[in-house]
Amino acid sequence: MISKSxxxxxYAETDQMGIAHHANYPIWYEIARTDLIKNIGMTYSEMEHMGVMTPLVELGCRYIGTAHxxxxxxxxxxxxELSPARIRFSYRIFKEGEDKPINTGFTLHAWVNAKTFRPFSMKKHYPDLYQKMESMMETDKK
Incomplete structure (x- = not known):
């Protein structure tokens, strides 16, 4: 499943040249990632109340064009990608009316226990949630 936000x-997101500053792209990724999680029927805060946190492990961002x-x-x-220990999201950003992305990227997150901040197996501790995420990936492959 591809979520679109x-x-x-x-104006505050632009630099002196009138171009969107590079630091905004990961923030925009977060908006899209949050919307994607909502598509499985829950919010990030509901996951956190369940005891699941997803700290960022790695971020990649490729700037192809500009936004103004x-x-x-x-x-x-x-x-x-999805494993019992981690989840990798991918992103593409398009300007309205254009068919080629101006930016691509990814974020890699670990599954950790909210109380201990220790990694855990999402598949073992929250099998229903894991299955929903797995099925979202399978829809993309069809």
Whole structure:
């Protein structure tokens, strides 16, 4: 499943050249990732209340084009890899009306216990949630 979120570039997100600053892209990834998680029927805060945290382990970001003030962007997010210990999301950002992305990236997160912050097996401790995420990946492969 690919989740699509719209973002309008705000003035405060641009630099002196009028281009969206590079530090905003991971924030836009987070918006799309949060929307993707909602598609499995829960929110990030509900996962946290269950005792699941997803700290960032790695971030990759490739800048291909530019975004400017008031550009309308579509941020696509999907689950690229899933294991009992980790989840990798992939992202593509498009300007309205364009078919080639201006940015691609990924984030890698660990599954950790909210109280101990120790890694755990999502598949073992939350099999239903793991299965929902796994099925989201399978939809992309069809």
């Amino acid at each position: 719209q973002v309008v570039v705000r 003030y008031e550009d309308i962007l579509t941020v696509e997010a999907s689950i690229a």
